[in-house]
Amino acid sequence: TADGLRERLRRIDGRGYKAYRDLEGAYRFAGFILYVDHAQGDPFAPPSRVRVRVRLEDAGFPSWSWAGRVAQVALCDFLARKLFHAARTFSRRTGTGNGGQIFTAVPGQEILERSAVVLDRASDGPYLEARFAVGLPARGRTIDGGAAQELFFVQIPQLVARALGFHADDAEALGRHVAVAEDQAALRVLLEERGWVAFVADGSILPRLSGASDAPMPKERAVAFVSPPERRVAVRLPHAGEITGMAVPRGVTLIVGGGYHGKSTLLRALELGVYDHVPGDGREYVVTLRDAVKIRAEDRRSVVGVDIHAFIGELPGGTDTRCFTSASASGSTSQAANLVEAWEAGARLILMDEDTSATNFLVRDARMQALVPKSSEPITPLVDRVREVYRVLGMSTILVVGGVGDYLDVADTVIRMDRYRAFEATAEAREVVRRIPSRRNPEEAEPLVPPRPRVFHVASFRREERERVRAEGLREIRFGRETIDLAAVEQLVDEGQTRALAYILARMEKFADYLSVRKTGGARKDAEEGWMELREFLAALEALREEKGVDGLFLPGETPTGDLVFPRPYEIAAAINRARVLRARP
């Protein structure tokens, strides 16, 4: 009980810091249970991990806020935000090191499955569980029992009351949070039903505050999105009612227009439309297929065993591009690998911007074809493959182009951006194609066949005990002495995702074992050799998420922490694929 905690604190007051270890355990407070999972070893060590559990019934949340998976995710995301703010309010710096401080994950503009707050359907009724970290107070290196009493009996109870209780004045904000999430879920269903790959609502605010902030550009400056009348559709959503916007159909879509007219901004909104956004973001009704992957050129990346021969034929020196490996890929080979890897992970839509693509991957124009014979050009440019990418690989494409007009020949849909407004330009583009032929010859190539999916060696992620694996900010993972560079993995949005990627890589063999046991119910095939089909690994992780939510990341025997967000299969694949320790074969 809480009295037990009070008693222990009295006992260890003034003793050496290590005695805080005695606090590890569970304590029943009025209205919640507190778990001290891990006490830090000294005042400067990473803070101590705690959890609190409250019964959903006692917390008083109305049933609409947790009826159904979508509402639950939105409720927990909402509470993770409350927790973040409450932690700031009730954090007190005291004594040495991180004493008295309360640490939580920092949420951004997306509604995500965060491990910070989860709904746990325990047999004795649903619980809300919040995970965070606290700095245990010390004077010098001795325990400050008084400040610790303050932390456990004032700061934490206040935090719980603020963050995990239902307050009438929150009802409206919570209602909006759940409503926009449910509307976005409804829009995603509509995408499937109507054969669209994306929807952008009229009135959306796409531009962001700055390159460094994902907050919306202020309404006075931003031009709200207006759909082309020819492409405008009306949809009915459960909460927002009828709204209109631009539907992007399957197939090959170009976004064209002059420089600085808003093409990349529209594409960026589509890239992030794989996630749900919070109320007030401006992109609440901008949704893209969840299986959309932004790819770009990424020279110098590591590529292991990827079949890129549909795009890159025989290379000088006789490198086999059916199983392409490079410690430092070029612009075009890296982009080809990114495309094939996205397909392998299950992508159904590819997003690309001419700004960040390798020109020779996109096209070879008539003059270059005349000057450089096909026999000495290994690349079959995407312009000659993009229709097969759709037909054979089942991936639609949305491509931003400002300069490469040869794509007009292969597009199903053309949208033109002009002063941040979208216009329908498909018919005009056809007319241009008729009037001004491109003169290039489609490059002779064998028909595209789906690449063979790879198997990877799960033990390639084995490492020495002392080699740490950790996320460094949003786009980098330290894996022992190696750095996995995720700078080009542009759909990572939350450091919790990156931490989860590091967490998975660090436990690769455990995950592989656990997932194959789950699947086969015991007998693990291939156990000896430890090879696993990458696609299968990703699908099994995704099934785990669907069944258990973000807590599926915590394998049996692990204590949940509040700092993870379940990544998409595409980002998991991206981290695995860029690891220089990876061994893989078709």
Ligand code: ADP
């Ligand atoms: P492009 O890719 O066509 O060259 P960008 O999308 O990069 O253009 O946009 C150029 C600039 O215009 C950026 O600074 C962006 O923030 C701003 N911008 C984009 N869309 C809008 C909009 N709808 N309203 C106001 N500013 C915008």
Ligand code: MG
């Ligand atoms: Mg641009």
